[in-house]
Amino acid sequence: MTHETAWQQALRELGDVRKVEIIVGIPTFNNATTIEHVVKTVVAGLDKAFPHASVVIVNSDAGSRDATPEAVKQAVGERLPTVLVQHLATGLQPGPFSLHRLTESGVPGREEAFRVFFGITEELQAKACVVVDANVRSVTPDWMEFLLQPVLEKGADYVAPLFRRPRYEGSLTNSIVYPLNRALYGKRIRCQSGGGYGFSRRLASLYLSKDVWEEEAARFGIDTWLMSVAVAEGHEVCQASLGAKVHDSKLSVVDLSIVLAQAVGAVFHYMEQYQDVWEGRKGSSTVPLIGPPYEPGTETVPINVDRLVKGFRQGLRDLLSIWEIILAPETLADILPLGLVEVEEFRFPMSLWVQTVYDFALAYHEKVLHREHLLKSLTPLYLGRTASLVIETRQGGPQDVEAAIELLCETFESRKPYLIQRWRFQ
Amino acid sequence: MSELWQEAMVEAFRETTKRIALFLPKLLALLTFLILGLVAGWFIKFILLRILKAVRFDLLCERLGLAPALAKAGMKQPASHLVGRLSFWVVFLLFAFMGIDALDLPATANLMSVIIGFLPHVLAATVLLLFGLLMANFFAEAALIAAVNAQIQEARLVANLIRWGILMFTAAMVLTQLGIAKEIVVAAFSITFGGIVLALAIALGLGGRNIAREMLERRLQQKKVKEDEMSHI
Numbered sequence: 001m002t003h004e005t006a007w008q009q010a011l012r013e014l015g016d017v018r019k020v021e022i023i024v025g026i027p028t029f030n031n032a033t034t035i036e037h038v039v040k041t042v043v044a045g046l047d048k049a050f051p052h053a054s055v056v057i058v059n060s061d062a063g064s065r066d067a068t069p070e071a072v073k074q075a076v077g078e079r080l081p082t083v084l085v086q087h088l089a090t091g092l093q094p095g096p097f098s099l100h101r102l103t104e105s106g107v108p109g110r111e112e113a114f115r116v117f118f119g120i121t122e123e124l125q126a127k128a129c130v131v132v133d134a135n136v137r138s139v140t141p142d143w144m145e146f147l148l149q150p151v152l153e154k155g156a157d158y159v160a161p162l163f164r165r166p167r168y169e170g171s172l173t174n175s176i177v178y179p180l181n182r183a184l185y186g187k188r189i190r191c192q193s194g195g196g197y198g199f200s201r202r203l204a205s206l207y208l209s210k211d212v213w214e215e216e217a218a219r220f221g222i223d224t225w226l227m228s229v230a231v232a233e234g235h236e237v238c239q240a241s242l243g244a245k246v247h248d249s250k251l252s253v254v255d256l257s258i259v260l261a262q263a264v265g266a267v268f269h270y271m272e273q274y275q276d277v278w279e280g281r282k283g284s285s286t287v288p289l290i291g292p293p294y295e296p297g298t299e300t301v302p303i304n305v306d307r308l309v310k311g312f313r314q315g316l317r318d319l320l321s322i323w324e325i326i327l328a329p330e331t332l333a334d335i336l337p338l339g340l341v342e343v344e345e346f347r348f349p350m351s352l353w354v355q356t357v358y359d360f361a362l363a364y365h366e367k368v369l370h371r372e373h374l375l376k377s378l379t380p381l382y383l384g385r386t387a388s389l390v391i392e393t394r395q396g397g398p399q400d401v402e403a404a405i406e407l408l409c410e411t412f413e414s415r416k417p418y419l420i421q422r423w424r425f426q
Numbered sequence: 427m428s429e430l431w432q433e434a435m436v437e438a439f440r441e442t443t444k445r446i447a448l449f450l451p452k453l454l455a456l457l458t459f460l461i462l463g464l465v466a467g468w469f470i471k472f473i474l475l476r477i478l479k480a481v482r483f484d485l486l487c488e489r490l491g492l493a494p495a496l497a498k499a500g501m502k503q504p505a506s507h508l509v510g511r512l513s514f515w516v517v518f519l520l521f522a523f524m525g526i527d528a529l530d531l532p533a534t535a536n537l538m539s540v541i542i543g544f545l546p547h548v549l550a551a552t553v554l555l556l557f558g559l560l561m562a563n564f565f566a567e568a569a570l571i572a573a574v575n576a577q578i579q580e581a582r583l584v585a586n587l588i589r590w591g592i593l594m595f596t597a598a599m600v601l602t603q604l605g606i607a608k609e610i611v612v613a614a615f616s617i618t619f620g621g622i623v624l625a626l627a628i629a630l631g632l633g634g635r636n637i638a639r640e641m642l643e644r645r646l647q648q649k650k651v652k653e654d655e656m657s658h659i
Contacts, residue, residue, distance in 0.1 A: 172658040193659060257575040259659050301657075311577050318574045318581045322567070325488075367489050373567055379575045386658075 013083040014120070020054040022046070022148060023129040025117030027110055028059060031134035032066040034248055038134050039075035045144030046080075050152075058083045058120055060113035068134070085116050111222040115213055118204035128152050129199045136195055138246040146240035146291040147198035157235035159198030159290065160189050160227060163245035166299040167401050171386045174405045176357055177224060177263050183412035184271065184278040185231040188286045193223030193263070195245055203235055221259075224266035232274040241291035260382060261375035268364040268375075279420055284413060296398040308387035309343050315380020322377050326363040328422075331355045338384065348381075348388035350411045356381055357412075358419045365423060449529075456525035463521025467514040474513050478506040490560055551603040558596025562589045594618065 024042055028035060039057070046055055057080050059072040069084045076082045114131065121129040128151040132139060150156035170192060178191040199207075210229060230237055271278065315323075316339040323332060334352050341347075360378050364371060393400045478484070487493040487505040496505060520541075527538045566589035573581035598615040602608055630638055 169657050170659060177659075255572075255575065256658055257571070263659055307577070311575075314577060314579070314581070315574055318570060322571070367485075369489060370564065370567070373571055376571045376575060 011123070013085065014056070014124070015081075017056060017081055017124065019126075020056050020124045021127050021152075022050065022053050022055045023117060023121045023124065023126045024055060024057045025113065025120075025129060025131040026057065026059045026072065026134050027062070027113035027131070028064060028068045028072070028134040029062040030064045030066050031068050031248075032064070032071050034137055035068050035071045035134050036075045038132060038136060038139050039072055041139045041141055042132055042144060043076060043079060045141035048141050049145035050148065056081050056083060056120070056124065056126075058085065058117055060085045060116045062086075062109050062113070083120065085113075111213060114222055114226070115208070118199070118208050121199070121201050121204040122208060126201055128201070129204050130196065131199070132196045133194050133247070135248040136245065137248065138242075138244050139196070140243065142291070143196055143240075143242055146242060147196050150238050150240070150288070150290050151198050151200045154238075154288075155236055156198070156238045156288075157200040157203040158227070158230035158237045160237065160239045161192055161195040161197065162190055162239040162241050162289070162294055163192055163195060164241075164243055164295055164297045165192075165245060166297045166301050167398055168303055168386070168390060169297070169301060171389065172260060172263060172382065175353070175382060175385055175389070175408070177267060178405070179354075179409040179412040180267055180357060180361075181228060181231070182284050182409050183416050184267075184281070185228070185274075186281040186284045187231045187237060188284050188409075189227060189231065189237060189239060191224065191227055192245075193221065195242060195247070196240070197226065198240070200235075203230060206233060206235075221262035221266055224263050225270060228267060228270040228274075232270060232277050234277075238288040238290055239294075241289055241294050243292075244297070257376040257379040260379055261372060264360075264378065265364075265371070265375050268361050271361060272365060275423070279423075282416075284409070296402045298398050300394075303390055305387050305390050306343055308383045308390070309346050312348075312380050312384030312387065313339050315377075315383070319377050319380060322369065322373070323381075325368050326374060326377065327356065327359045331359050335381070343387075344391065346384075346387060346391060348385045350408050351415065353381075353385045353408070354411045354415045355418065356385075358415065358422075361419065362422050452529045455528040459521045459525030459528065463518040463525075466521060467517040470517050471510040471514040475506060475510045478509060483509070490564070492556075492560055492563065547604055551600045554603060555596060555600050558592060558599070562592035562596065565589075565592060591619075591622075 024046070026035075026038065026042075031038075042057070046053070057072070057076055059069055059082065061069045061084065063086060069086070073082055073084065117129055117131060120126075128148050130144065130147045132143065147159050147161075150159050173191050173193070178189070181191055182188055207226070207229065212225065212229075227237075316335070323335075327335070331352065334349075335356070338346065338348060357378075360374065363369065364374055368374070369377075389401070389404060393404055483506045484493065484504045487496075493505055496508065523538055523541055526534050566585045569588045570581055570585035573584045578584065594615065598611050601611045
């Protein structure tokens with residue numbers, strides 16, 4: 001189903017509804033096991049925090065075969081107007097050579113769902129739009145207050161989720177997406193993707209006006225670029241502390257390199273779009289936090305460090321000819337000796353990692369290689385850096401991991417002149 | 427006797443002079459064509475190099491992986507220089523053939539028409555060759571990265587098999603296009619390709635029977651092999 005037909009279907013479903021205050025968007029894809037809990041919790045949260053607000057619930061389904069949309073309708077009942085839109089009817093298997101628009105939530109065509117939510121927000125002149133993923137088991141009624149109140153009462157345009165996650169979870173975000181975005185745009189947003197978001201109508205309209213839905217950017221993960229556009233365009237942003245994140249992830253069927261290419265590709269893509277913005281921004285500042293104070297998770301997930309180091313070593317052995325094209329000679333010269341050390345002694349220094357990421361960004365900009373190949377060839381280096389982080393901090397507490405992430409962010413910020421200089425004059 | 431001898435001599439001399447007089451302009455035409463070919467070839471090469479530089483052709487070749495492929499084949503020059511040299515020789519040879527045609531020799535009577543008739547095949551074969559090289563390089567690189575990320579130890583072997591498979595297929599198509607030993611090429615390609623597939627099938631059947639069974643079982647039963655539980659994003 002194309003965007004046009006999905007949009008016409010949404011308008012038909014809206015019927016007589018002309019104006020509301022809040023749009024609740026729920027993107028789904030085979031979420032029958034969790035959807036009832038999510039919808040009922042959302043409705044309870046709205047009743048509690050905004051009992052008098054006019055609300056429309058929009059379910060944009062990607063072609064579920066387990067009657068998820070019917071479950072949404074049943075869970076909401078007659079309590080609130082509900083719009084059901086089917087926007088895609090393809091499967092979930094990513095091809096080997098293409099960047100599939102498949103994000104952490106596991107919903108294919110996720111950007112199409114967001115496009116429908118933003119379109120309805122604009123159409124009904126809603127003050128705020130909140131999006132809640134259908135696979136999150138840990139959703140609580142408080143989420144509605146935390147995600148909507150900043151938009152409705154404090155003038156915020158974008159409310160990003162902040163979850164308490166087990167140690168080392170989200171290491172791709174913490175190693176690249178968060179530090180790089182923070183160094184570029186000067187806002188300390190943890191860039192966690194999925195779960196729940198809050199948007200103002202102003203920002204929703206901006207997203208709709210952007211040339212991102214069908215062009216090159218659409219190939220990348222929407223969760224990353226929503227944040228990049230909001231901070232780069234100078235909108236009011238804040239974070240909502242949403243507690244622990246327990247969700248049914250479909251990510252196990254997706255190759256890590258595809259996820260990496262989508263998340264990092266989105267940041268690199270917007271570096272080109274917003275060059276004038278990030279070149280001028282120095283340092284970083286915190287953003288308001290809504291909800292309870294953030295605390296790092298104390299749980300630790302099992303991690304096979306040997307496998308991570310093995311992945312790095314194989315990359316060094318087999319992808320050297322590709323890295324020679326991408327990396328600066330001095331960066332590569334520092335990486336080469338890492339292939340010789342024992343696992344317990346393995347360390348991928350932060351400054352070297354920052355230089356590596358900046359070199360990849362420059363190579364992406366210079367188009368020295370097919371961009372998908374370039375992004376995917378970063379995977380073994382990322383595995384090396386992750387292994388190093390685990391080895392360095394596994395004897396310490398959760399605060400040590402947080403300290404390492406903070407230090408990495410500062411290194412990204414302090415090394416930014418290297419990026420600017422080479423970006424301008426290469 | 428003396429008169430007959432004298433007449434024969436004069437006649438032979440006259441004939442030779444006449445033949446030389448007739449051949450000299452043709453020789454002159456050949457030389458002119460050769461000089462014109464040199465000038466035109468150099469001019470076309472100069473213009474082409476300028477255009478290729480303006481459109482950053484070398485960077486494009488680098489990005490598409492053509493330059494590294496050429497370097498591996500021993501051609502260290504930039505791709506634009508290669509195209510420039512090729513264009514020079516094509517233009518020069520065209521003029522040279524015109525010159526040879528101007529000599530009006532019985533052995534080269536239909537040379538130009540044969541060459542012009544064959545030219546579309548050469549052009550098509552060149553495009554095929556270029557496309558094949560690009561495809562081989564692109565897919566080999568994609569396979570290498572995918573295999574490394576999947577931590578398959580034989581990543582380079584997989585990439586090389588793909589590269590040489592595509593190159594073999596390209597070579598067969600190019601030779602068929604040029605009409606060189608058509609039947610032999612098709613037969614050789616079919617035998618080689620079929621042989622490789624059969625060898626792989628036998629190797630998998632005998633050597634990797636258990637691995638293949640386990641893989642299929644895992645896939646069919648949707649078993650998840652979790653090396654670690656970490657979510658990266």
